[in-house]
Amino acid sequence: MKIVVTGASGLAGYHAARACLARGHEVHALYHANEPLLPGAKLQQVDLSKPDALDAPVLSLFPDVIIHAAAISSPADVDANPELAEKLNVALPRRLAQLAHHLGARLVHLSTDMVFDGHDAPYRSTDLPNPSGLYGQLKLLAEREVLEHGVDEATVMRITILTGDSPSGARSVHEKLFHALVRGERPKFFTDEIRQPLSAMNLGEVLAELCERPNLHGLFHWAGNETISRYDMAAKILKHFGLSEDLIEAATCEGTGRPSDLRFELLPLVAKINTAPLSFDNQLQHMTVPAACRPWYEQATGQKAAPVRLRKGIDF
Numbered sequence: 556m557k558i559v560v561t562g563a564s565g566l567a568g569y570h571a572a573r574a575c576l577a578r579g580h581e582v583h584a585l586y587h588a589n590e591p592l593l594p595g596a597k598l599q600q601v602d603l604s605k606p607d608a609l610d611a612p613v614l615s616l617f618p619d620v621i622i623h624a625a626a627i628s629s630p631a632d633v634d635a636n637p638e639l640a641e642k643l644n645v646a647l648p649r650r651l652a653q654l655a656h657h658l659g660a661r662l663v664h665l666s667t668d669m670v671f672d673g674h675d676a677p678y679r680s681t682d683l684p685n686p687s688g689l690y691g692q693l694k695l696l697a698e699r700e701v702l703e704h705g706v707d708e709a710t711v712m713r714i715t716i717l718t719g720d721s722p723s724g725a726r727s728v729h730e731k732l733f734h735a736l737v738r739g740e741r742p743k744f745f746t747d748e749i750r751q752p753l754s755a756m757n758l759g760e761v762l763a764e765l766c767e768r769p770n771l772h773g774l775f776h777w778a779g780n781e782t783i784s785r786y787d788m789a790a791k792i793l794k795h796f797g798l799s800e801d802l803i804e805a806a807t808c809e810g811t812g813r814p815s816d817l818r819f820e821l822l823p824l825v826a827k828i829n830t831a832p833l834s835f836d837n838q839l840q841h842m843t844v845p846a847a848c849r850p851w852y853e854q855a856t857g858q859k860a861a862p863v864r865l866r867k868g869i870d871f
């Protein structure tokens with residue numbers, strides 16, 4: 556199967572491309588600023604801030620599936636540059652859905668638990684969204700555009716907070732925690748912010764499986780199988796790496812406007828696919844110390860950190 560992956564240098568797109576390659580598919584991996592290490596993939600650099608930037612590449616490649624993982628993925632970055640976020644997070648997926656429908660190719664588009672306000676968890680895919688910030692509002696708009704223009708070719712996959720190693724080494728929960736510790740900070744984590752973390756590797760497996768299951772189109776929810784507070788996530792990460800819980804501070808998210816509980820109901824998708832959701836303890840096994848934080852870690856613990864290399868240009 557010929558699969559185009561946008562955002563292949565990002566946390567989700569990288570692991571989706573890896574999983575598709577491992578299943579023997581022809582992968583065309585698109586990135587923007589950071590070239591990922593994806594042996595076997597055909598890499599292409601492209602700036603997707605012009606929504607029609609993909610017209611020519613997609614029409615000439617004539618893919619069977621497009622996995623769309625490129626986005627402005629942080630709510631703070633969306634607030635800082637709403638115009639760019641509208642282009643990348645709404646206009647681009649709309650255009651991809653039109654292209655996919657035109658070609659009869661599948662489009663698998665990623666969305667977020669942040670389309671909900673956190674008051675009525677666990678959320679089913681049929682529940683009414685009510686995003687509280689611009690990031691969630693744009694992602695919701697994109698979901699509607701993709702399902703409208705993609706018709707029977709589109710799958711929207713709402714996912715929860717991602718864990719695991721990213722090509723940048725600075726994207727996921729444990730990577731951000733390490734960078735804060737290296738800066739000498741004592742980061743705060745909310746004890747009442749309930750999440751259902753999802754391993755990016757596990758997501759990659761599910762996305763690859765979805766490529767092979769054209770009957771599974773529409774809107775689905777996917778996550779890990781364990782709910783946990785942000786504080787307990789950080790505490791478990793520290794324990795896993797042999798670091799003290801005293802390095803972080805417990806706080807409450809009351810009054811911050813952050814959705815407090817974003818648990819997902821995994822049915823019906825969990826019954827329809829082979830890939831099983833993972834516990835947080837299982838996800839911990841797939842986290843390594845980011846390259847830039849290894850000297851700090853080795854000094855703090857006296858332990859050697861396992862090397863990981865997912866992007867070109869990082870020396871070890």
Ligand SMILES: NC(=O)c1ccc[n+]([C@@H]2O[C@H](COP(=O)([O-])OP(=O)(O)OC[C@H]3O[C@@H](n4cnc5c(N)ncnc54)[C@H](OP(=O)(O)O)[C@@H]3O)[C@@H](O)[C@H]2O)c1
Pocket residue numbers: 561562563564565566567568586587588589590601602603604624625626627628629643665666667668694714715716717721726
């Ligand atoms: N991470 C999470 O916890 C989470 C949770 C829920 C939903 N999601 C959703 O999942 C999807 C993937 O998120 P992620 O965390 O994997 O994102 P990420 O790690 O921030 O990666 C974003 C990707 O988009 C690419 N990109 C950004 N601007 C671009 C441009 N102008 N042209 C071409 N490519 C560009 C980046 O390329 P370069 O790095 O090469 O510039 C990178 O590959 C998003 O739709 C996000 O909303 C993520």
